[in-house]
Amino acid sequence: MFSKGYQSNKDNEGNEAKGITRRTALGRGAGIAAIGAVSTFAATSVNPSPAAAASGTAPLGNASNSSTATLPTDVAGIRLPDSEVARAAAALAREVSSVTLFNHVMRTYLYGSLLFDRRGVRYDRELVFVGAVLHDLGLVEAYQTPDERFEVDGADAAQRFLREQRMPAERVAVVWDAIALHTSNGIATRKRPEIAMIAVGSSVDFAGEGVEQIPSDALADILTAFPREHFKQHALDDMVSLCRTKPMSVLMHPFAEVGRRHIPDFPVPTVEDLLFAAPFEE
Helix, strand or coil: CCCCCCHHHHHHHCHHHHCCCHHHHHHCHHHHCCCCCCCCCCECCCCCCHHHHHHCCCCCCCCCCCCCCCCCCEECCEECCCCHHHHHHHHHHHHHCCHHHHHHHHHHHHHHHHHHHHCCCCCCHHHHHHHHHHCCHHHEHHHCCCCCCHHHHHHHHHHHHHHHCCCCHHHHHHHHHHHHCCCCHHHHCCCCHHHHHHHHHHHHHHHCCCHHHCCHHHHHHHHHHCCCCCHHHHHHHHHHHHHHHCHHHHCCCCHHHHHHHHCCCCCCCCHHHHHHHCCCCC
16 A cells, blocks of 8 residues: 655645645535545556556556566465466556555455455455455556545556456456445445455554454464565555645545644545535525
């Protein structure tokens, strides 16, 4: 979920936010109320690889993340799928992501799988793996739209990629839902396991929700295979960066609280502001 941090780019990141005032935001309230939540962390991207440029998918991420690096066959007793589409998805995620982001999406898969395996839930492992490793594509700058919520940017990017991989449409639709809903636990956990598991796994990694259900030896194995790499600070840096560069994308989202705490004159209205700006007489 995370770039190398927002501080080195502060001068550029504030340009869009400077043009938005609280008054203009409220004036646009009816139109922007549906924009919803954009989650954290934009992973740094650089120049596109020849394959990505040819397909129009995405530029490369950190050069140290070789897309040809071999993943383990299993971690903490959890098997990593080795199908063609699973390998392609993992290679893309590694290629465009920072190390911190890539390790997070891998831990998301492992935590979700471990918890659901312990409950005896049956699920499609390939779908869960693909959804997990692609679930934060919307945090990569190359995939971001100016105003769309992060989850939808990521779901759309994953959908384009999986269509190129000739994944059947009904399977692509499950991955789209899993990514689009992964920050909406109250909704995602009511859906099929392949959707719920992405929300559950990412919540374990982000906030420690349910971590007490993971055996200590399994937790140690996962953190050894995919270390956190200063996850918390990267996450905070990227939340602030997102609030600076796409402030209206966090409208009515908890991350707006981060913007209000760290950014003077943060222009995004609160839910109360939107309510009382509605053009109705009482």
